[in-house]
Amino acid sequence: MTSPASSKRPLWTVVAVLLLGAAALWGASRFVWFAELTDGGVRGMILQTQTGAQRSAALLPLAVLAVAGVAGMVATGGWARRVLGIVMSVAGLAACWVAIDGVRFSGFPAGAPVWQIFTGRGLALLGGILVVLGGLIAIKHASAMPRLGARYAAPSVKKTARDPDTELWEALSEGEDPTRDS
Template sequence: MSDDTTDHPKPNRRLQGIASLLLIAAAGALWGSSRMKWAEVLGADGLSLPRVFEVLGSDWSPWLTGVAALFGAGVIAQFAVRGWALRVVAVIIAVAGVLSAVPAFTLIRDGADDLYASTRIDIPGRYKIEAVTVSTSPGYLLLAGALCAVIAAVLMMRGASARGMSSKYTSPAARQEELEKKVFAERERRLAAEGNVDTPGAADGNERLMWDSLDSGVDPTGD
């Protein structure tokens, strides 16, 4: 007798544990990056000294904190769902991880070559933009977080497909029943031999079978 759990496999908790750590790291990276200074805009109005305006990550990409919260929710979701629902969560995490890397690329590649930073904050109209300087450190931190999220999504997908236990589980009662059948079959074989002496190998096998029977509570000498 067996209990088939093929239709509802248990996710691999070890993979999910690693994925959880990666998601926490990704959420922390995105949140930290959103609080860092991404750029400085130098503006002058011709009436006073030039003024420096700071552009934070939350100004550059306001949705970074929302994605960080999504990663945090993914840690809980992957332990609450399984099967196809867990795969959907993994896909959402992967897509969010890839999209979160886009602002990092724009910052590192051409953040200082355009006036995008100046449009992300409120600068009085009288100021003329003189220069824009960027800090690439938040961008690399964001890329690291995005990579952690994508790897976590892959592990979640593998964890959803892996078996937490064998698809066939034999209960103790079923194992005892199977052992009883072996004992009775061996007894019938000996009776059919009409008193013939067993070979040494067969004797060892019989002795081992008797010990297994005793361990399972089966009397190997009974009728």
């Protein structure tokens, strides 16, 4: 039999991993993801940059989805938690795709914040991996994790083996003749 603390461990692991994944995705949206030189006319060549949120509109919604997934993991149980785990895994894979889509390793203009570009995309990849991991843990341990309100649910009825003498006395108490064959 598992202890109550050990049955809660997968739930808190999923919650922590999804929150870390959401934070990484939000942080990745704040870094510069793209830089190029454009002709500014009289001003000459101008370095244009775009943040992760400007470059990919999916980063912030994926981070919000991961936070909402935390609430869903705590509130649901059983097959609904497994479905939510699948949704989280797919969302994490989408975040990984956003992180690697269009990445380049050379050809940056002079003065481009290359470290920000790689840090932002790396954070998005890490966030996607964490969200996938949270979803997979939720799928695997869905039935073992406690759910909201489970403490107040009616316990299941257990049929225990009863003493034959006790059954005879209860039959007498109910007005039946236990010695009569039916």
